[in-house]
Amino acid sequence: MDLGLDKDERAFAAELREFFTGEVPAEIRDRLARGEHATREDFVTSQRILNAHGLAVPHWPVEWGGKDWTPVQRHLWLTELTMAHVPPPLVFNTAMVGPVIATFGNQEQKERFLPATANLDIWWSQGFSEPNAGSDLASLKTTAVRDGDTFVVNGQKTWTTLGQYGDWIFCLVRTDPAAQQQRGISFLLVDMRSPGVTVRPIQLIDGGYEVNEVFFDDVQVPAENLVGELNAGWTYAKFLLGNERTSNAQIGLIKNRILRLKRLAGPLLDGEPLLRARLTTLEVQTAALEMSVLRLLAREATLPPGTPDPDSSVLKLRGSELQQQASELLVDVLGPAALAYRESGDVPDGFPPPPEGAVDAFPTYFNWRKASIYAGSNEVQRQIICKAILKF
Numbered sequence: 001m002d003l004g005l006d007k008d009e010r011a012f013a014a015e016l017r018e019f020f021t022g023e024v025p026a027e028i029r030d031r032l033a034r035g036e037h038a039t040r041e042d043f044v045t046s047q048r049i050l051n052a053h054g055l056a057v058p059h060w061p062v063e064w065g066g067k068d069w070t071p072v073q074r075h076l077w078l079t080e081l082t083m084a085h086v087p088p089p090l091v092f093n094t095a096m097v098g099p100v101i102a103t104f105g106n107q108e109q110k111e112r113f114l115p116a117t118a119n120l121d122i123w124w125s126q127g128f129s130e131p132n133a134g135s136d137l138a139s140l141k142t143t144a145v146r147d148g149d150t151f152v153v154n155g156q157k158t159w160t161t162l163g164q165y166g167d168w169i170f171c172l173v174r175t176d177p178a179a180q181q182q183r184g185i186s187f188l189l190v191d192m193r194s195p196g197v198t199v200r201p202i203q204l205i206d207g208g209y210e211v212n213e214v215f216f217d218d219v220q221v222p223a224e225n226l227v228g229e230l231n232a233g234w235t236y237a238k239f240l241l242g243n244e245r246t247s248n249a250q251i252g253l254i255k256n257r258i259l260r261l262k263r264l265a266g267p268l269l270d271g272e273p274l275l276r277a278r279l280t281t282l283e284v285q286t287a288a289l290e291m292s293v294l295r296l297l298a299r300e301a302t303l304p305p306g307t308p309d310p311d312s313s314v315l316k317l318r319g320s321e322l323q324q325q326a327s328e329l330l331v332d333v334l335g336p337a338a339l340a341y342r343e344s345g346d347v348p349d350g351f352p353p354p355p356e357g358a359v360d361a362f363p364t365y366f367n368w369r370k371a372s373i374y375a376g377s378n379e380v381q382r383q384i385i386c387k388a389i390l391k392f
């Protein structure tokens with residue numbers, strides 16, 4: 001389907017596709033295509049290849065390895081990368097802390113952290129959410145108390161994605177308990193190998209260990225690790241979350257799942273008009289979502305960087321719904337074969353192997369429940385849409 005890309009944009013996408021499929025090891029991409037999670041080594045290998053070719057952090061300032069690309073080119077980069085089953089450049093590094101340091105950090109912090117962050121020499125974790133501060137993030141309670149040249153950090157973060165691999169964690173901490181909620185928060189970089197940091201895994205409903213709790217007990221953090229101004233962390237957090245404006249739609253992920261659905265459902269479609277209708281509806285709605293992403297990106301190109309756009313909430317909401325519909329449809333198409341879990345790799349003698357695409361169907365179905373929670377739950381997105389777009 002022609003999504004209104006011009007000739008140059010189509011050529012740009014084709015060039016990227018060739019690079020991703022030619023340069024990133026097929027061994028990694030094949031495993032991801034089968035539905036396996038990327039390992040730490042997969043992320044590192046792939047990000048270093050991309051970085052060596054200037055393709056890890058295209059949205060960063062050019063002096064720190066970015067490309068002067070249009071928003072549409074950045075969208076094509078992410079979509080082609082995902083569709084080629086390349087492990088994505090680590091979002092905490094490239095879309096979160098990197099842009100914050102590049103924009104609000106001092107020169108010393110930029111030189112110290114940005115090259116290592118782009119190359120995944122440092123694995124960053126995101127320390128925002130707490131047990132009683134998720135949607136209502138400004139009520140966070142982890143404290144950082146200044147003591148000479150250090151901050152002493154105490155408290156707990158939770159849902160820290162891939163924190164088990166983390167070298168450093170960027171945290172929102174309360175530095176002025178007396179100030180109004182948003183005003184007393186700072187943005188602090190903490191070395192996770194510091195004494196007093198404990199990481200405890202949380203098992204998710206798919207059986208995997210993707211998220212963690214992180215505890216801070218009297219952790220000494222050099223004051224030079226404060227990013228920007230003291231008590232201005234909320235501003236940087238809003239900037240960071242705004243960077244995720246369109247990528248949360250996860251177009252590439254949904255398209256990959258549709259391709260897999262078509263391969264699997266193809267032989268069944270003739271006898272199953274309802275299945276055919278569900279698959280077609282999903283594909284049409286995904287194309288509509290991609291057009292909306294492109295529309296928003298075209299508008300973004302005309303606005304000053306960092307301008308909030310509440311329409312991105314529509315993309316996040318719709319993207320998570322379509323991801324979940326796609327994962328549900330795959331389970332329905334497979335029927336009992338969807339019960340062939342990843343772990344049950346050994347098929348007993350005399351039993352047929354599960355069909356291609358079956359092994360991760362249920363784990364992915366469970367895992368993608370997260371899409372309507374992280375990066376702002378769907379209820380919260382609906383509130384934003386009501387207030388900022390519909391003006392209720």
Ligand SMILES: Cc1cc2nc3c(=O)[nH]c(=O)nc-3n(C[C@H](O)[C@H](O)[C@H](O)COP(=O)(O)OP(=O)(O)OC[C@H]3O[C@@H](n4cnc5c(N)ncnc54)[C@H](O)[C@@H]3O)c2cc1C
Binds near residue numbers: 130374
């Ligand atoms: C897989 C996964 C990975 C994550 N990774 C990270 C990470 O790396 N770092 C990090 O800091 N955080 C991470 N998070 C946390 C995520 O940002 C929070 O889960 C999210 O903000 C929701 O907060 P909560 O879990 O505390 O739920 P709550 O805020 O307690 O919400 C519970 C329910 O109430 C609803 N609700 C809340 N407020 C309202 C309201 N005002 N109106 C209507 N309904 C409302 C919510 O929609 C939800 O259904 C991750 C979460 C998940 C699921």
